[in-house]
Amino acid sequence: MEPVQLFVTCMAENLLADVLEKMVGLLERLGVQCEFPADQTCCGQPFYNSGFQREGREMALRWMEVFAATAGPIVAPSGSCVEFVKHRYPLLFPEGSPERALAVRTAARVRELSQFLVGDLKRSDVGASFPHRVACHSPCHLTRGLGVRTEQQTLLKAVQGLELIDLNESDTCCGFGGIFSVVYPEVSQAMVEAKVRNIAASGAEVVVVSEPGCLVNIRGGLAKMNSTVKAMHLVEILAAQGGGR
Amino acid sequence: MKEPMEKIDFRANVQQASPAVIAATRNSTRTALRIRGDVVHAFGEERWQRLRQAGHDLRLHSLTHLDRYLPLLEERVTAAGGRVHWAADAAEANGIVREIAARHNVRSIVKSKSMVSEEIGLNHSLEAAGLRVYETDLGEFIVQLAGQKPSHITAPALHMTKEEIARLFREKLKVDARPVPEELTELARQRLRPEFLSAGMGISGGNFLIAETGTLLIVTNEGNGRLSTTLPPVHVAIVGIEKVIPDWESAAVLLKLLARSTSGSKITAYNTCITGTREAGPQEFHLVLLDNGRSRILADPIARETLLCIRCGACMNICPVYNNVGGHAYGGVYQGPIGAMLTPQLMGTRLAGGLPFASTLCGACAEFCPVMIPIPEILLHLRHRFVEGDACEGPSVPGLLKAAAWAGRRVLGSPSLYRLGGRMARTLQAPFRRGDWLPSLPAPLNRWTAARPFPAFRGDFRSWWGKRTAAGSAVEPGTGRGARP
Ligand code: SF4
Numbered sequence: 001m002e003p004v005q006l007f008v009t010c011m012a013e014n015l016l017a018d019v020l021e022k023m024v025g026l027l028e029r030l031g032v033q034c035e036f037p038a039d040q041t042c043c044g045q046p047f048y049n050s051g052f053q054r055e056g057r058e059m060a061l062r063w064m065e066v067f068a069a070t071a072g073p074i075v076a077p078s079g080s081c082v083e084f085v086k087h088r089y090p091l092l093f094p095e096g097s098p099e100r101a102l103a104v105r106t107a108a109r110v111r112e113l114s115q116f117l118v119g120d121l122k123r124s125d126v127g128a129s130f131p132h133r134v135a136c137h138s139p140c141h142l143t144r145g146l147g148v149r150t151e152q153q154t155l156l157k158a159v160q161g162l163e164l165i166d167l168n169e170s171d172t173c174c175g176f177g178g179i180f181s182v183v184y185p186e187v188s189q190a191m192v193e194a195k196v197r198n199i200a201a202s203g204a205e206v207v208v209v210s211e212p213g214c215l216v217n218i219r220g221g222l223a224k225m226n227s228t229v230k231a232m233h234l235v236e237i238l239a240a241q242g243g244g245r
Numbered sequence: 246m247k248e249p250m251e252k253i254d255f256r257a258n259v260q261q262a263s264p265a266v267i268a269a270t271r272n273s274t275r276t277a278l279r280i281r282g283d284v285v286h287a288f289g290e291e292r293w294q295r296l297r298q299a300g301h302d303l304r305l306h307s308l309t310h311l312d313r314y315l316p317l318l319e320e321r322v323t324a325a326g327g328r329v330h331w332a333a334d335a336a337e338a339n340g341i342v343r344e345i346a347a348r349h350n351v352r353s354i355v356k357s358k359s360m361v362s363e364e365i366g367l368n369h370s371l372e373a374a375g376l377r378v379y380e381t382d383l384g385e386f387i388v389q390l391a392g393q394k395p396s397h398i399t400a401p402a403l404h405m406t407k408e409e410i411a412r413l414f415r416e417k418l419k420v421d422a423r424p425v426p427e428e429l430t431e432l433a434r435q436r437l438r439p440e441f442l443s444a445g446m447g448i449s450g451g452n453f454l455i456a457e458t459g460t461l462l463i464v465t466n467e468g469n470g471r472l473s474t475t476l477p478p479v480h481v482a483i484v485g486i487e488k489v490i491p492d493w494e495s496a497a498v499l500l501k502l503l504a505r506s507t508s509g510s511k512i513t514a515y516n517t518c519i520t521g522t523r524e525a526g527p528q529e530f531h532l533v534l535l536d537n538g539r540s541r542i543l544a545d546p547i548a549r550e551t552l553l554c555i556r557c558g559a560c561m562n563i564c565p566v567y568n569n570v571g572g573h574a575y576g577g578v579y580q581g582p583i584g585a586m587l588t589p590q591l592m593g594t595r596l597a598g599g600l601p602f603a604s605t606l607c608g609a610c611a612e613f614c615p616v617m618i619p620i621p622e623i624l625l626h627l628r629h630r631f632v633e634g635d636a637c638e639g640p641s642v643p644g645l646l647k648a649a650a651w652a653g654r655r656v657l658g659s660p661s662l663y664r665l666g667g668r669m670a671r672t673l674q675a676p677f678r679r680g681d682w683l684p685s686l687p688a689p690l691n692r693w694t695a696a697r698p699f700p701a702f703r704g705d706f707r708s709w710w711g712k713r714t715a716a717g718s719a720v721e722p723g724t725g726r727g728a729r730p
Contacts, residue, residue: 008706010657014667017704024710036710042657047650049606049625051632051642055654062658140607173565177605182692184603186259189696190569191605220697223682 003033005067007076007085007110010042011212016077019212022239023077023113029239030117030126039066045084048092050179057092061099064089064106073120074110077235078212079142082112086146112142114151114210114234124158128238131161135204137195137218138171139211152210152234159237167207168198174209176217192221199229210234253576253588253597262571266404270396270571273403274562280509281559288505300502301617303495304553307487308543314456314489315534321459325521327530332483334537335365341533342367342448342481343374349479349529351376351445355437357463357470358382359450360398360556361483361535363578364591367448378448379440381469386433390417396572398579399507399558404571437469447477447527451484452555453499454532457492460520461532464503464513471517480519480527486534487543487552499555502615506557542590545637547626551586553616560610560620566603575600582610582620589627595641598631664707671702 004027008020024034043063048056063085067074076082086107093099117123136152143149156164175181175191195218199207207222209215209231219231285293307314319329332338346354354376356362368378368389380389384401388394391413395401402410407424414422420432449470453462461482463470474480490496504513522530543549561567561581572580577588577597585604589597601624610620626635632647634640656662677683682698685691693699 010663013706014670014702015700017706017709020706021704021709038707038710039660041660041663047654049628050650051625051628051630052650052654053629053633055650058654059658140605140609144608144612171609173605173607173609175565175605177607180602180605181696182689183599184256184259184566185692185696186256187566187569187603188605191565192697194565194569216700217697219700220682224697 001032002072003035004072004116005070005074005109006034006036007040007043007067007074007081008036009076009078009081009212011081011216012077015216016212016233019077019215019233019235022233023075023235026126026235026239027075030121030123032121035070035072037066037070043081043084045081045088046178048084048088053092060085060089060092060103064099064102067106067109068102072109073116074106075113075116076110077113077210077233079112079139079146079148080211080213082110082115083141083145085110112146112148112210114142114155115146115148117238118151118154124154126155126158126238128158128240129160130237130240132205133163133165133203134206134208134237135165135167135199135202136170136208137167137174137199137210137214139209139214140171140173142211143171152208155234155238156208162237165202165204167202167204169194170198172198174214174218174221176213178213181217188217192217193225196221196225196227200225200227204229206237207231208234208237250592250596252595253592253600255570255574255576255599255603258574258576259570262574265406266396266571266573267569269406270404271568273397273400274568277400277509277558277562281506281562282509284505284509284511293505296498296502297615297617299498300555300615301553303490303498304555304616305550307490307495308549308552310491311486311489311543314491315486318454318456318459318489319534321456322521322530322532323459325459327459327521327532330531330533332533332535332537338365338483338533338535338537339367339370341531342483343370345479345481345529345531346371346374346376346446349445351479353377353379353440353444354446354448355379355381355441355444355473355477356385356448357450357465357473358385358401359448359483360578361450361485362448363395365483365535365537367483379437379444381437381441381473382465383430383433383467383469386437387413390414394573395578396580397558397561398556398581398583404573441472441476444473444477446479446481447473447475449474449480449482451482451488452503453496454484454489455491455493455496456489458520460518462496462500463517463519464500464515465517466508466514468515471515474517474519475526478527479529479531481531481533482519483533483535485552486536486539499616503555503557506555506559506613506615538591541637545626545635548586548590548623548637550618551583551590551623553618554583554587555616556583557615559613559615563609563613564604565607565609566605570603575603582624586618586620586623586627589631594627594631594638598627598641601625601627601631667702667705667707671705674702 044056044059089103174195175188181188330341380386387402396404411422411424451461564581567581575584579587585600606621632642684698685694
């Protein structure tokens with residue numbers, strides 16, 4: 001198996017370094033070698049989605065050039081960033097241009113982590129053990145955007161001791177929405193509160209939130225509402241072997 | 246919406262929405278979604294997707310062939326004894342209706358539900374000319390009585406509870422009204438019956454215009470559309486030019502999509518088809534075809550799919566933003582995702598450029614839209630129009646934001662500045678840090694921390710990676726050795 005290129009995403013790099021470290025650990029445990037293209041920065045999505053398409057395109061070009069020097073699958077712990085590279089990059093450049101061709105090649109290489117584990121590695125049981133009641137949020141860009149709708153559940157069901165429980169309105173947006181959360185903070189707050197109420201009502205000890213933006217948002221919401229439920233990235237559960245929360 | 250147009254401040258509007266309004270909104274949309282879900286499930290998921298695709302394709306075909314179908318429609322309507330008027334904008338449309346009313350000495354008018362009439366401010370224009378206008382759709386009747394604006398395109402009074410409506414009826418109609426939907430409906434019916442009989446003119450909108458036969462198709466759940474377009478001696482229909490479709494086969498597809506998406510039914514209760522003048526109907530039938538910016542929207546290859554909309558309301562029912570703010574926050578005639586797309590195109594992004602940002606781009610609306618409008622895509626397009634400008638409009642974004650984006654681009658675009666930024670954030674956060682959190686940050690990030698704390702910048706993946714590579718994978722992942730600054 002050729003090595004994978006880590007796409008760490010700016011959000012995870014700056015706020016969730018432990019998630020990245022566990023992702024490396026998990027992949028290596030499964031016999032996958034990891035490489036880290038150190039010149040990578042932001043993929044351009046925050047610019048593009050805020051209306052700054054020119055800046056977004058420039059960032060995309062930079063990002064592609066960094067990864068063009070590498071080979072093999074590009075794996076990220078984020079459905080949103082992967083979706084941006086996969087679906088948006090090719091549309092950013094005129095048809096027939098060399099940039100478009102590069103974007104199409106790059107798009108074919110990117111994978112969100114659960115997609116990579118189930119789809120490419122063909123693993124559902126990664127040998128994890130996590131004896132807790134767990135509910136799972138469905139991040140919008142992972143499920144609706146990338147169409148990765150069942151992979152998280154497949155992986156979670158195979159975790160030893162884990163009890164997967166239903167989360168009401170699991171596919172309703174948590175209110176993050178990138179720039180939305182800053183432009184309309186009151187609405188964003190109402191949305192994350194609704195999400196936290198559903199999480200609390202589920203009876204879970206842990207809620208899986210496999211999207212850095214949503215994780216930061218929901219974690220903050222849980223803290224603000226003094227909930228004892230812990231929000232974790234899928235990677236943190238799959239990396240767990242001793243069973244600790 | 247036509248008078249001197251004001252800038253729409255979504256954030257300020259949101260703060261006006263009462264918890265009661267939001268609770269009532271959620272209750273109604275939840276019910277609507279449940280019955281829609283049942284009926285779509287019964288239809289079969291795969292079959293539904295094929296039907297949506299067919300709906301999308303034929304709406305797009307109609308839209309890109311208006312030059313063929315509109316003249317055909319005009320010819321057929323005229324041949325059937327109707328009169329077609331072309332209105333470039335709201336003022337022209339209002340003028341045409343007023344002129345018809347004046348010619349027939351009309352005093353009072355009954356109206357069935359029409360979004361387009363709201364769009365052009367028709368009631369206002371008619372009332373200013375001394376005419377009395379009665380909304381006959383129950384929801385519109387309630388909203389008109391309350392002196393409010395509709396909060397949902399298909400259920401205008403969705404934000405009100407039956408108790409509020411009973412109170413309103415007691416107060417305004419001076420009747421003994423109890424909060425029982427059937428009784429309230431009966432009261433409205435009694436109140437409207439004499440108006441139907443005495444009105445000099447009936448006004449309607451239209452759901453579809455069928456070119457091959459020159460037929461106006463109106464769907465309603467209450468039958469008021471049929472009365473408004475049959476009893477008065479003159480019927481005026483005002484319809485957007487984008488509503489034309491080629492033929493009845495197209496109508497069959499769209500009616501299936503519309504009924505299921507709007508009311509969770511297989512077919513809407515009343516489907517009224519009007520072709521010109523009829524022996525037993527009004528002596529005159531006027532069709533006002535309204536442009537009001539539509540041909541401009543049509544010229545934009547991305548945004549033009551907004552015009553595929555069949556006004557079903559499903560996108561707002563599912564929208565988590567709409568469900569947390571209510572319809573009035575959108576400030577215009579159209580609410581929810583369709584409002585966030587259409588209002589800035591009708592009014593311009595200078596006045597309504599904040600609306601495309603009133604979405605998390607979660608994509609739920611696009612999954613529900615029966616004609617598969619790529620709603621998030623169009624919102625992104627309009628955000629871009631607002632920020633950088635396009636062929637349609639110049640940019641409206643404040644210069645300060647532009648400068649911030651420019652600076653952000655420089656920092657994030659350079660690996661060394663990016664790394665430096667990360668290190669700086671870890672240092673600068675110190676005074677704000679309380680354990681794992683930054684509970685409050687200075688502006689503009691206080692907009693985030695007012696709602697929930699921001700996580701502290703922790704760990705340094707790069708140095709962890711560096712150490713680990715140097716030590717030959719010796720550092721265990723997630724041990725915290727690299728995870729604290
Ligand atoms: S945009 Fe789509 S879902 Fe929304 S009202 Fe129009 S047709 Fe219905």
